[in-house]
Amino acid sequence: MTPxxxxxxxxxxxxxxxxxxxxxxxxxxxxxxxxxGVGQVLDRSALRNLGDTMPLALFFAIAFVLGPxxxxxxxxxxxxxxxxxxxxxxxxxxxxxLRVAVAWGMTPEVFALLLFIPAWLIAxxxxxxxxxPYLDAHPGLLMMLAAIGAVELILGIWSxxxxxxxxxxxxxxxxxxxxxxxxVLALAVIIxxxxxxxLGCLALVFALGGFKH
Numbered sequence: 001m002t003p004x005x006x007x008x009x010x011x012x013x014x015x016x017x018x019x020x021x022x023x024x025x026x027x028x029x030x031x032x033x034x035x036x037g038v039g040q041v042l043d044r045s046a047l048r049n050l051g052d053t054m055p056l057a058l059f060f061a062i063a064f065v066l067g068p069x070x071x072x073x074x075x076x077x078x079x080x081x082x083x084x085x086x087x088x089x090x091x092x093x094x095x096x097x098l099r100v101a102v103a104w105g106m107t108p109e110v111f112a113l114l115l116f117i118p119a120w121l122i123a124x125x126x127x128x129x130x131x132x133p134y135l136d137a138h139p140g141l142l143m144m145l146a147a148i149g150a151v152e153l154i155l156g157i158w159s160x161x162x163x164x165x166x167x168x169x170x171x172x173x174x175x176x177x178x179x180x181x182x183x184v185l186a187l188a189v190i191i192x193x194x195x196x197x198x199l200g201c202l203a204l205v206f207a208l209g210g211f212k213h
Contacts, residue, residue, distance in 0.1 A: 009107050010158070013165035014176075017101055021170065025096050029103040030072065036106040037071020038063060039113040043152075051128030059128070078102055078186065082167060085185035089178065091171035101170045105163025108155040119148050 005027075008016040020027055041063045045051075050059055079098040086093065093101070119127055122141050126132040135142050160183075161176075168179030 013162045014169040017166040017169050025100045032103040032106050033071040033075040034068035036109040038067030041067040049130040081186035086171050086182045093170040097170040101166035105166050108159040112152045112155040
């Protein structure tokens with residue numbers, strides 16, 4: 001496809017996703033989801049300091065095996081929820097169209113995965129540990145790591161903005177703001193389901209406690 005959608009998706013997401021849907025709605029969908037999943041696992045692992053409790057070899061094996069599975073699962077669940085809640089506000093996209101829209105919205109996340117290379121070269125194991133004596137002794141390296149983190153944050157926000165536009169395009173919305181509303185509705189459903197589950201578990205605990213007495 002010319003021009004490459006990997007170039008045009010950044011600034012022209014609606015036009016790009018329209019071309020992809022018309023040309024091949026399965027184009028790179030699974031690969032984007034898998035790579036985004038690996039990046040998500042690496043980010044969460046760094047935040048949870050998994051390097052303190054797990055050998056790095058095992059950690060990387062898990063990241064590159066479970067990461068793709070998590071990415072694909074995330075793609076399917078989010079596409080289904082966006083499709084379901086989108087119909088409440090006039091969305092008309094098929095599940096296949098939503099999958100390609102959500103997957104290509106992950107493009108900045110996939111490119112952010114490349115930043116793991118310089119981050120690892122700078123911090124090494126301390127990228128995944130709570131205590132960072134080597135980095136603490138080299139403030140310049142900390143600044144470089146902070147700069148990489150800032151770029152990752154920007155790419156994450158950009159990814160969300162692109163997804164708003166791609167979802168709006170396939171759903172038939174005129175505005176990307178309605179695409180944002182669709183994503184917020186899907187997120188609200190997840191939060192509501194989590195609250196209901198938590199309250200149900202709490203009620204069950206109290207019920208079992210009362211039964212024992």
